[in-house]
Amino acid sequence: MTVYLGQTRSRRRFQPRNTLRLRLTLLNGILLVGAGVALVLLAWLLVGQSLHPIDELRAGSTVTLADGHTREALAWQTDMVEQASRELLLKGLSALVAIGIIGIAGAYVVAGRALRPLHHVTQTAQRLGEETLDQRIRYSGADDEVADLARTFDAMLDRLAAAFDSQKRFVANASHELRTPLAVMRTEIDVTLSDDEADVAEYRRMAKVVRNASERANGLVDALLVLARSEAQSGRRLVRKVPADMATSVHNALSAVRVEAERMKLEVTTELEPAPVVGDPSLLDRLAGNLIENAIRYNHLLGRLWLRTGSVNGLAVLVVGNTGYEVEPADVPGLFEPFQRGGWERTGSRGSGLGLSIVRAVCDAHGGTVSAVAQEGGGLEVTVSLPAADTTPVVAATASVKPRPDRTGLQQKT
Template structure:
């Protein structure tokens, strides 16, 4: 797909033409001023008869006798005429050369702008790899070309990320739908299926539908939170991260008991101002990840606190080992710490939502891979009463 051409026929007030005209006006103006000054200097300085006695005559080469004053007038008139004619010819020549030179120099200087225009006109889904690659003088035009190339890099990266996101979301949604379709088809094709078999099929379909519903809900939360990161929160209510952490632990109580995870807490007051629903989701995702990516008889540490300027929520867990170099990738949607999509529980959107919520509340999230396995995730938000500046930067 290419952008429609905006080129119009006829003479247009292009930047090149305007620069050329400006240069021409300046040259003609400067030349005219110099010619006028020369005219005035000749008029005032050329007065040879001023030092002669009145009535003095001047004898020319041809023997003609002229009064000194008359001879001076003729000399001055001839000098003015010569100055005018030769000055105008010189001004015309300088103006023509200057305008043509300015047109050529402006065209060469603005060539990268035409490259920017051509590249932008041909940009499309399949041509995002095109770049200007300006290699000229390090000036403002080079800065513009390099900025445009950097913008294309960001757009291409965002486009690829979006394509991966759509593909992964499609895969995640297709899996539970395929499970439901398969269970229904197999059960209906079995003529000997009894009530117990239909109940088993119903349980499988219910679990698959809950998984699909949870994924859709997570996608909606992520989209809503990322939208608020740029335009401000819809709700600003004073709440406490300690309460959200406690509610998250309570919601995961059965899973904690099932895998016999030890929980150690230090929940001091951590007041913040923001959307309580999103902040509860943040704490819930961190605790849920700490439980689901733990091992049998593992440990979870959850602590909150505030220094008056920032409020913090720290969730640390034991579990499988993660390389610190792989930590930034955990914030990408559908990444599960080395286990992507198949064979892992959850939607893979937990840390993506955490980063988006932190950005919407003007905070940051830091993740440190623990020696021996597990992660330590620290969420830092402005404390209640401190200024809140929305940002989309979540550090890893």
């Protein structure tokens, strides 16, 4: 039984693969031989129907051959047609076999040359790894379908390489951000425990530092989870899609940061018109919250904060602007990358550097866009545009919760 299985496996190993090259060769061979057979049969029928000269003679007529023999015309015609048909079939089939062999061999060679770039693609894909993503096909042949495939493959490798690089930077930055609060907690605990004269006040101070560091780490983990959730839904159908209004999200976010805004004595200006959308309300609340929190966090004492919402040309628009630290226009696109903070060192910022990254991911998940413009004298104005929903039902539902100047307790101008 074992020998039989071994023989079967060996037999299967030597069986030819049903490759694309073999299928193209067989298809070309079948077409070539089929066309040749049709031509031979057509010639055979034409010969059989055209060689009838005796039909115009009288019955009983005879013909004298070159050797002097006399034969009946009808018998001589029958022999001549049979002989011509036989020779046509023999010579035609012989030529067909020769042409078929040559054609099949030529088709095999031509198919191999045409599919050579595909083998190059396969070999390149087999060599690819995390350390060899710089390899490309760089096809230089004819501008045909194979060239399109090679260019598409190279473009895909470019996107993969960019994604891998971005992922590496993200992991490195996330590790650094998480390591900082953990290192602070460990240092505070070790220093306090090593002090034999530490009293209750010292332990309270240590506990407060550890709590703040743990809150920072917890906030970073929450932000990472929101970012991953938003990016996972980018370009796909949202898990949750219900009518919402970005004006309501802005109002809720303002209520949450009321104390911080009052502490910095900010002048808050709001123009909140209905901005109905269909999407995930929790993600939209986080989008508005991140923008407003950043506008307050990176503002200065007695600064300004302005907020606008509305619908323009089928888009629900949210604008959040603030005064604050000066941002170079060239640095604005990088602010939407994870762990980037304009004008702040990583160790000196209170945030995690994920706020605008989450905003961009939420916009992508809802099929919208986000852009930012650096303000003269300092500050930033961020504009979010999402596909607007049907205004009739949404406006009616949100009209009763339209924010008023006195709800947040801030110094507002509407």
